[in-house]
Every structure is written in structure tokens, then in C-alpha cells.
Amino acid sequence: MNMSTVNTARLLITCEDRPGIVQAVSSFLYHQGANITALDQYATEAQGGRYFMRVEFELDHLETRQDALIDTFQKNVAEKYAMQWHLSCVRDIKKVGILVSKVDHALLELLWRHARGSLPCEITQVISNHEDLRESVENFGIPFTVVPVNKDNKVEAYARIDELMQGNDLLVLARYMQILNEDFVNKWPMKIINIHHSFLPAFVGANPYKQAYEKGVKLIGATAHYVTADLDQGPIIEQDVERVSHDCTVEQLREMGEDVERNVLARAVKWHLEDRIIVDGNKTVVFQ
Template identity: 90%
Template sequence: MNMTTANTARLLITCEDKPGIVQAVSSFLYHQGANITALDQYATEAQGGRYFMRVEFELEHLQTRKESLLQTFAVNVAERYDMQWRLTLVSDRKKVGILVSKVDHALLELLWRHARGGLDCEITKVISNHEDLRESVENFGIPFEVVPVNKDNKVEAYAKIDELMQGNDLLVLARYMQILSEDFVAKWTMQIINIHHSFLPAFVGANPYKQAYEKGVKLIGATAHYVTADLDQGPIIEQDVERVNHDFTVEQLRDLGQDVERNVLARAVKWHLEDRIIVDGNKTVVFQ
């Protein structure tokens, strides 16, 4: 950990839009001796809407000053503007667990980017309901565990997965082909990211690329979103498409679609790790 990382923090803010918010936040940081290195903001309306802000700043001795900083900001700024907010230290690397079934493209993209330093986190383990990808995962030096899931053991299986994943800040479904229980999702609110093989809600269910082929689609897309109790209805983080035509076979659609899936998922995970996402109801504000 270098000194820059040790002294870097990110502040995310949501509140009713009012005059003076930027001045209040920047003045507070100035008087603390902080140097703002990035500031992004968004308001839903010109007057009276919702306001969102992401601030990244440097502050000497941040590790020892964190608690004082939190308390002072809460009293002097956050309470005055009735803010929902959180402050994170870049040096507190997030811990990530991954769930996968048999298809490996999204998983391997995450593991490769992590190995190359493109995802600033600790991947603690990969859990699957099948043995197929053990060697691929363990080749990256990451623990791999199997928790079988069937119609008769789902309560026990998800309890076991929850136990194994404790201590993680984020779970990623890298084509995990099981529907998580409502109880499980409730324990990980806005801490699970899924990749879906279309622009939601199109082509839900089995064999989406065959469905797309039969419909004669002209675009292949993917959607990364937070998981909620409503299946595939959680806040959308990222989407992308590639144009196709009548010449594409089902296999070509699948290959192209998987390329889109893994890149969309990797971007969504990266933005979460970098504290670029603010969830507002069933929508997200993503600062890039």
C-alpha cells in the first residue's frame, strides 16, 4: 500500500438538492486540510430535485483521523442537509466472493482482470454448485468450494453459502444458474451483482440465444444489476449491445453475447469497488 492509497478516501452523498451543498462539503474538507482530487455531481432537476455527489480526496494521517472525520462531518454537514452518505478509505480493500455454475467466461474475465491488477479487491473464494471449474479457479490461487443445490436442499445450501461468504463486502453472480432465496438476498442488500444475458426483461429463462435467434434480433445485449427479491428487476448498473444480422447462427450469437456479458459485468464490479455507484430506489447513479 503506497502513501497515496493510504491517504485517499471517497465520500458519497445523496440528499434533497439545496443551495450551498458543494460549498459546505468542499469547505469542510478544506478546513480539515484535505485536497479534493475528483468531484462529480448530479441533480435530477434544476430546482428542488435529488442531489448526488461523489468526492475523492487526499488527507494526511487519514487512517488515524477517520473516526474524528466521520463524527465531525455528520454533525457539521450531513445533519444540516439531511444527507444519506458514506465515507470509505481506498486502503480498506473490499472483499469479494464469486458464485458460478458451469459456464466460465464471466468468471475467468473477473479472475484475469484481478490478477492483472484491474480490480482492486481481494477475491476470497469462488463457490459453485458443480465441480467443473475447480482447476480453472485454483490455477489463479483462489479457493474453490462446491455447494450442491437442488430442489430439496435449497434452504440448507443457501445457509451454507451465506456462512462461507461471511466477511465479504460484495458477491458476484458470474453466471450462477440458481435463483437465490429471498432470505439470502435480504441478508446481502445491494451487495450482490448479477449479469443477465439481455436488455432486461427480454429473453428471460432458458436458452436465451436460441430465443434471440428465433426472434431475429438485430442487437445482442447484456445487463449488470444489483440483485433484489424481484427476479432480474434490481437496479441496473451497466448495459451494452453489439449489432448483429440474419447471418448469425445461434453459436455466433452466444459467442458475441458472452463477450458483451463479461465486459459489462467486469465494468459493473469495478465501479462498485471504486465507490462510483449510488443506489436511489430502483435506479442507480453511476459516476464514471
């Protein structure tokens, strides 16, 4: 643990916009002896909209004061403004499990960034429905487990995956080419991030690059989103695009698209780990 982050915490807040929220939060932290190091805010309307805030602060002896801090904030600030809020401490490293099939580019990007220390998490394991990527994963010193999935065993397979993934804070679908069942998704609300290899809402489902080619697109893109029971309809976290030419083949589109995918997914995962995302209905507020 980096000693400079032992006493760092982040506060995410959502509520109806009212005068005095910033003052109430900052005053509370001041009187606790905390030093605010970052503060981002957003309101949907000039008056009477929804309000969102992310505050990062330093507080000496945070570990021993955390419970009292949470209780006092709830009673003195959160109840007054009817806040939905969450406090996380940077010292509590989030645990991440990854699901993948045969395509490796998104997975390897995450493993590489994690190995270099740029993804602040513990990757606990990788689960796949195929053996293909075992060596690639185990070369990073991360456990690799195969759970076969077919049309006849999906209930049992997802129950097994859910069992294996218990204890994780986040699941990442790094091109996991299976549709998760509703029961599984409901057990991980806004805790599963998927990379969709197209610029949603266009080209949902299978073979998006072939669909894009047939439409003669001039831009291709990728979308990272939270997974819900509605296929490819969860709140979008991050998107990016790449300009393409009329003479690009399907394979060239796929190669360019994979570069976009790997970076979009890595950014979305990093922002989740750094508590930069607030889900608001079917949208997200992302403080970058």
C-alpha cells in the same frame, strides 16, 4: 498497499437538492486540510430534485483521523442537509466472493483482471454448484468450494453459502445458474451483482439467446444489475450491445454475447469497488 492511496477516501452523498451543498462539503474538507482530487455531481431536476455527489480526496494521517472526520461531518454538514452518506477509505480493500456454475467466461475475466491488478479487491473464494471449474480457479491461487444445490436442499445450501461468504463486501454472480432465495438476497442488500445474458428488460429467464434468435433481433446485449428478491429486476448498473446479422446462428449469438457479458460485468464490479455507484430506488447513478 500503494502508498499513494493510504490517505485517499471517497464520500458518496444523496439528499434533496438545495443551494449550498457543494460549498458546504468542499469547505468542510478544506478546513480539515484535505485536497479534493475528484468531484462528480448530478441533480435530477434544475430545482428541487434529488442530488448525488461523489468526492474523492486526500488527507494526511487519514487512518488516525477517520473516526473524528466522520463524526464531525455528520454533525456539521450531513445533519443540516439530511444527507444519506457513506465514507470509504481506499486502503480498506474490499473483499469479494464469486458464485459460478459451469460456464467460465465471466468468471475467468474477473480472475484475469484481478491477477493483473485492475480489480482493486481481494477475491476470497469461488463457490460453485458443480466441480467443473475447480482447476481453472485454483490455478489463480483462489479457494474453490462446491455447494450442491437442488430443489430439495435449497434452504440448507444457501445457508451454507451465506456462512462461507461472511466477511465479504460484495458477491458476484458470474453466470451462477441458480435462483437465490429471498432470505439469502435480503441478507446482502445491494451487495450482489449479477450478469444477465440479455439486454434487460427483454428476454428475461432462461435461454435468452434462443429467444433473441427466434425474435430475429439486430442487437444483442448484456446487463449487470444488483440482485433483489424480484428476479432480474434489480437496479441496473451497466449494459452494452453488439450489432448482429440475420444470418447469425444461436451459437454465434451466444459467442458474441459472452464477449459483451464479460466486459459488462467487469465494469460493473470495478465501479462498485471504486465507490462510483449510488442506488436510488430502482435506479442507479454511476459516476464513471
